[in-house]
Amino acid sequence: MEIIADCMSPHAGEAQEGHMQLVWREPFQVEERARVVAWTCHCRTIVYELCRAAGQSYIRRTSFGKDGQTVHETYRWSLAEAAKVWDALLKGQAR
Numbered sequence: 001m002e003i004i005a006d007c008m009s010p011h012a013g014e015a016q017e018g019h020m021q022l023v024w025r026e027p028f029q030v031e032e033r034a035r036v037v038a039w040t041c042h043c044r045t046i047v048y049e050l051c052r053a054a055g056q057s058y059i060r061r062t063s064f065g066k067d068g069q070t071v072h073e074t075y076r077w078s079l080a081e082a083a084k085v086w087d088a089l090l091k092g093q094a095r
């Protein structure tokens with residue numbers, strides 16, 4: 001994994017062979033109040049955030065490109081399930 005001195009947050013690891021394929025959907029609701037529990041480093045063009053809303057958890061992916069940002073989200077899970085997926089994402093075992 002690449003290490004940059006200024007980075008305070010983890011980076012999503014390089015995707016591993018045979019990693020779990022997450023389903024990335026259009027954001028469920030625009031004005032949903034979500035609490036961001038964890039996030040990956042903003043030095044990357046793709047930032048992942050572990051979110052909680054209404055007792056459910058999911059991962060939000062924001063891609064920053066020339067045309068602005070694109071947001072996608074996973075399905076809703078329990079916090080325990082989402083934490084497992086988050087862990088897998090950081091290890092490159094899910095995308």
Ligand SMILES: [Zn+2]
Pocket residue numbers: 004007008011041042043044
């Ligand atoms: Zn970084």
